[in-house]
Amino acid sequence: MFGTRGVPYHYGFDCGTALLDTVLDEVAGGPVLFVVDRAVLRRHAQPVIDRLRRKVPVHPFVVEAVEQQKRLSLVETLSEYAVERGFDRGGTVVAMGGGLVANIAGLAAALLYRGVRLIHLPTTPIAAFDAVLSLKQAVNLAAGKNLAGAYFQPALIACDLTWLTTIPPREMLTGVAEMAKNVLAVVPDERGRFVTAVAQLDTRPAAALQALWRIGFTAKKPLLARDPHERREALVFEYGHTVGHALEFMSGGVMGHGEAVAWGMLVAAEVSTMLGYLDEAGTEAHYEVVGPLRLPAPTTALDWVDPAALRARLATDNKRGYLAGGAGDVPMVLLQAPGTTVTGPGGLPLTLVPDKMILAALDRVRARDGWAA
Template sequence: MYKEYGENSCRTYDIKFGDKSFKYHLYNDFENFTERLFDLDDIDSFVILSDENIGRIYGRSIVNRIRKNYRCELIIFDCTEKSKNLTVLQELIEKVISLKATRRTCIIGLGGGICGNMAGMVAALLFRGIKFIHIPTSLMAISDSVLSLKQAINSEYGKNLIGVFHTPEMVITSTQFLKSLPKKEIISGLCETIKNALTILPESIEPLTGMLNDDCRYTWDNYRYFIEMSIKAKTQVMKNDAFEKKGALILEYGHTIGHAIELADAGAITHGEAIGLGMLCAAEISHMLGHLSEKDVKIHRTLLEKAGAPTVIAENINPDTIVSILKYDNKRGYTPVEEGTVYMVLLDTIGKTFNDSLLTAVPMELVRQAINRMYRE
């Protein structure tokens, strides 16, 4: 699955999605962290995009290392769901151009999933596409968002409705980034790990259950397990579906309602926490339709509770707002639209979906019932 270099200092994974491929370098430290950047051809400069916190902690150090070999600049921007829009994207592109970027400039996204998406969009659009690299620093980004070709921003109507497919040159990260990660962000990343277990790797549920704890006390071996599990899940379903239109749609489990909850809460809830709630809603809907057993629904709840994730929707989130956002879900169009329904990925049993198309038309009234139940469970 991977090649190991040095004394456990770096593990390198070959990520292949269809005919697209890139290297994923997972370090245990920062000592030789930037050496992989210099493997690239036809690059004469770098521009790093980062948020204020990560940029302050790591940005300047990485810039100084790169400047030993190349010209490098650092751009700090407000990295939130609210700023993940066309206006901020244009501002970033103009800023990169002002720094004398050329077609031989490589963009680096240093931070969490939002930062990676913005960096990917800048690289995809500037000069009709230039090289970019992910340096993810959150568990969510390290184990989920960078393992994709999708780069996207939000519309006022919904999450990730504006985007492109653009392949990174490589991913470089380190488990050391997780050392200072807030508990809430660790939980967020684990919710996607749980999703992978429920949908693709049910055999990992037992060991995962044994590792999860609501204190978020994990060893480096635990983190490597979470990361490698996610790499295995993603490559398994995307090896013949790089653009996530067929079998890889399973990765959208929990995302239909989860994205709506995330937007309805205006960023107060993390992406992973919202997806966790979305999975519980999806499990409840499947159970109401006579498919997922009570035991399987309980497995959802047990895993999320052990990880410390919320299992009820906050009272401040209006259920009507959630339902309204659902109407603009980014999976619309994969199947013919049926009035009064929303298409969702639903499980028949743990590790098995309803049908080969993966998407099931669910009456909006049933969706509303499931959402309402999530306020009082």
């Protein structure tokens, strides 16, 4: 999966007992630092913790999953907590929660004793279908999203997709926005399957979630095998994230990661159209794939965005430094057609875009009617 090194990913629907056996095999008798999302502790994690406790010492650490908490200080607090309780090099960090818990625990696992075993038990669509299929473990700085971190590989990923069924419906829809991104940017042939799966999330959750899992895996596997650190062709997974991260950060956690990425992809499509890369059909494909996510109307969802604040935030985007640009030039992933990126200097899938053009593209998204809920 990542370069030449494989990571087992066990998943299924209502398969918790079998999954726990694989987790127990992996922790191999050592202590477990069990980093868990508070929303997941009551609903899903307690049986996992109870079962592990019969075999190994388990130290649960509960995280409030709010973006403002995703900081180095929390990684330090949880590392101190672990070491004070006797967690040693033979221990395992288990992360059970969404992408936020995966990143916090992943970074702690990378830093504790310069690297201990990490197991992901993802419980949100973003975590299960996207974040754990990446080596990137990062936290936010005051200046912006995911600016400090490390690459770190888990030993095991295990997910009972029934864990995801307790996500509130609206968050579930925006949560699959990372899949919309993978469809638009990498596997456009999966468009029909994606739209069907999204429509079936309420009525046939097992089939829908398994289909989304496969779309995520199909999109990520070949690129991560060739570019595990996502510094070259796999930068395509940053599609929609330039404006998305800025909106997510500026909203102070009100706008979730998935929704922000969805808006970010629409802005990227409008930028690409303005630059003459993406034709009308390509732009329409964006609105067709994002439409089923039932985002709020853009006029209300984006009315709070202050242009000056957005420009300031874009200036701290974590892709800065890949390309030499002037002040106000922002590196973005753009598509010239679904599944085909615009190739920039050095063969990277990045294009420098003036921030004023990004603001104009945001206005075009705001002005487009008739596709959002």
